Amino acid sequence: MSAETTTTDRALTVLLGAETYPPDVNGCAQFTHRLARGLHERGHRVHTVCARPDPGPSQVRDDDGVTEHRMRSHRAFTHPYFRMCLPWQVKGEIRRILDEVRPDVVHVQCHYILGRLLVREARRRGIRLVGTNHFVPENLEPFLPFPQWFLDWYRRVSWRDMVHVLGGCDVVTAPTPLAVRTMVLNGFPDTVLPVSNGIRISDYEAHVGEAPRHGVHPTVLFVGRLAVEKNVDVLIEALSLLPAELGAHLELAGEGEQRAALEKLARALGVADRVHFLGYVPDDRLREAYLRADVFCQPGTAELQSLVTLEAMSASRPVVLADARALPHLAENGVNGWLFAPGDARELADRLARVLNAPPGERERMGRESRRKVAQHSFPRTVETFLRIYRGEHPEPVPRRALRPRRLRGRLAALVR
Structure with missing residues (x-):
């Protein structure tokens, strides 16, 4: 030796x-x-x-x-x-x-x-x-x-x-x-x-022969602390701006000091029945949440990398991310998702609609691109x-x-x- x-x-x-x-x-x-x-x-x-x-x-x-x-x-x-x-x-x-x-x-x-x-x-x-x-x-x-x-x-x-x-x-x-x-x-x-x-990619990707269990409704997923800098309020507002016929739902995995204010906002915007506060989600159930989502969204503006975005990409999800801090390195417009101007709920709604209205094959292609991009991490x-x-x-x-x-x-x- x-x-x-x-x-x-x-x-x-x-x-x-x-x-x-x-x-x-x-x-x-x-x-x-x-x-x-x-x-x-x-x-x-x-x-x-x-x-x-x-x-x-x-x-x-x-x-x-x-x-x-x-x-x-x-x-x-x-x-x-x-x-x-x-x-x-x-x-x-x-x-x-x-x-x-x-x-x-x-x-x-x-x-x-x-x-x-x-x-x-x-x-x-x-x-x-x-x-x-x-x-x-x-x-x-x-x-x-x-x-x-x-x-x-x-x-x-x-x-x-x-x-x-x-x-x-x-x-x-x-x-x-x-x-x-x-x-x-x-x-x-x-x-x-x-x-x-x-990121341990294998912890989040679908197993061989495993078919993701998508929900009845198109689903947008956010994972992280319900904190001010995560701008979850912008995401809830964007959900309210999506076409009603789309019937999109939002799942929020995580706890934080903003939860009560976000619940109040969802009620005020008339989308409380479509915003699901999951609370803290353990790793095994978090993997399931990634796999059943149609698109992952991170609207935060203080991310130095965003591990949760890497996790979603490992699960082959399209992503819609704020064009801030490190997030632009993880999304390429039209390739594996879209970027939107931070704080702009209307533009975020437009980007989410582009993914959710895309044919299933197109979303799968974007998900594969996410998985390919995350390999370097x-x-x-x-x-x-x-x-x-x-x-x-x-x-x-x-x-x-x-x-x-x-x-x-x-x-x-x-x-x-």
């Missing part, structure tokens, strides 16, 4: 740090959990550092071979499920974890408290550091009850703080080229690497790419000094000194 092969096959000890992790339901939490499972299945030793989802002291759990270090946390009063770790309560435990686990690489998915502490302590020990950014300030702004001038200030400070924290990493990645460009426009160097979050490829990054076999690492702004003395940084 060659030395190169030995290096490639050597089992690594990887520590993943995430501010949000299951049972949280969001793209970052899903990706981190999938990556932990994927690395473990490849024979690597995996530890995760994340917030405990309930009150109580920090604890260690075993998740079928992945060791979870659940840090003591507190509920964030402005968010329905997000929990915060206070630095003075957890930084000693993070030091202890790094000393005991002795990871080959630390891979952070966040730049707030846990990410900041892990970057700082790993650097002190000379441990290889990788950072992945899943965040844009718009993700949290709907939960901040402050005036617009404060939100504008918060956005600027958030980007500068993100650059500062991830500046301690050897390599920085983001899920899409568009996400990378967004980061560069906000102070990162152009050496950030695009690495797809990846296969999860095994993502795991292999990160393993190469962990071992230093990928392109040259990001220069640390190039990432750091000259002036940053944020309060968050001061908290963990």
Whole structure:
């Protein structure tokens, strides 16, 4: 066996740090959990550092071979499920974890408290550091009850703080080229690497010989948090603008703080009998939802990749997506679906009607194109790419000094000194 092969096959000890992790339901939490499972299945030793989802002291759990270090946390009063770790309560435990686990690489998915502490302590020990950014300030702004001038200030400070924290990493990645460009426009160097979050395509595609069970009515599907930035209200309004004879129904899979307002909107627009709130849907039933839908719609405007869109494409569904953030990379007009101007319910209705009025054979063709496009996002490829990054076999690492702004003395940084 060659030395190169030995290096490639050597089992690594990887520590993943995430501010949000299951049972949280969001793209970052899903990706981190999938990556932990994927690395473990490849024979690597995996530890995760994340917030405990309930009150109580920090604890260690075993998740079928992945060791979870659940840090003591507190509920964030402005968010329905997000929990915060206070630095003075957890930084000693993070030091202890790094000393005991002795990871080959630390891979952070966040730049707030846990990410900041892990970057700082790993650097002190000379441990290889990788950072992945899943965040844009718009993700949290709907939960901040402050005036617009404060939100504008918060956005600027958030980007500068993100650059500062991830500046301690050897390599920085983001899920899409568009996400990378967004980061560069906000102070990162152009050496950030695009690495797809990846998707287990087989988890969502139809099995051999399996015929999708379409509903009695044409069905539009949305999957995700019922949050402000997802613009589900635009989708409900678009449903009300579709021709009545089409008889289209809308299924909303997910929970969120906007549910009551969306139910009220559906009643006001006279489509409450055609809008079905499914609540949280487990993975096995979610696959069925994708397969029975005629078209998938994502009207959100803060998507750095949109795992749920990749899932729908894996199930060979046509897609109608907002022309915003990373979504334009996933839809090609007339090929596998359509894009629409964000917030434009009338244009969205037109795009949905184009798909729903298309002959079944045409919808099947568009679905096949979705499945073809998603192949480049296969999860095994993502795991292999990160393993190469962990071992230093990928392109040259990001220069640390190039990432750091000259002036940053944020309060968050001061908290963990």
